[in-house]
Amino acid sequence: MSENPRVLVAEDDPRLAAMLTELLESEGYDVLVASDGQGALHAGLTEAVDVIVLDRGMPVLDGLEVLRRLRESGVTVPVLVLSALGNAAHRVEGLDGGAEDYLAKPFDIDELLARLRVLRRRATAIVPTVRFTGGALEVDNRTVVLADGARVALSERESALLEQLARRPTQVFSRASLLESVFADADDPGVVDTYVHHLRKKFGRELIETVRGVGYRMGAAA
Structure with missing residues (x-):
């Protein structure tokens, strides 16, 4: 079994999903992709992942609804929400909805990678x-x-x-x-x-x- 960190990328734009997959794999991640909200929810509930990159505006289920259901089911994996909705009110809504971080599109690749590293460090901190x-x-x-x-x-x-x-x-x-x-x-x-x-x-x-x-x-x- 791979010891690489595993990330779930929930993104319905196939070009962006492919770009994120290539980028994250080059950084040593194992990448699992979901192309709609239902698939993201299923993967989040059934797959062992270290972090989730979750597009807010997905078909079938909105990203924040996926997040709400994951948290209600006890899933504590850190989530970074990606969204074209990037004003302060939208960020607050995402963070209050259970996300650990929120990044507006278009985003800087280096910033995305840095934020994921921070989330992983927090998640792997010593837990009683x-x-x-x-x-x-x-x-x-x-x-x-x-x-x-x-x-x-x-x-x-x-x-x-x-x-x-x-x-x-x-x-x-x-x-x-x-x-x-x-x-x-x-x-x-x-x-x-x-x-x-x-x-x-x-x-x-x-x-x-x-x-x-x-x-x-x-x-x-x-």
Whole structure:
């Protein structure tokens, strides 16, 4: 498998997409291209990429709609929006919509490359993680990175439960203790079982082991 950084270029202009592909490949990137918003959304949800260059004005789905759906799905890959709409209001709209950067067309090639380098440096900065057999939980962004590189977004409570178990992988936690430490605003121990079920549904039953008559402890990711 290539160790080059991987970039998704979502651009419907075939000439610009080809130019960006050639440019980025010459800079050492592996390039994946999507020519419309639906393709960009699918690739963003299913492909492992390090950064996304996203045209704002694409057919099928607008770039900002693609961005909104990616963020709602828990995708945290840094996104640079390219757009012919370059005034301050449009830039603010893009940044508020979840983009890390916004560059107006026409753009300077060296500036584009520099901005991508900045986004990659930010994305690869040290993130607090809790490791477990088969993966690691990135605590700040509530994302599990599996051994094969796949990234799975968690809800706040799923993340809190997994973190509690993974930090002490050999300890058996009773439902009562998990209810107190993770679900302090709930009074029904059944909520623990519910979120164990959610995590097992995402990662397989082996992730969390049931210790009959006692409670739960970490197993291994499927």
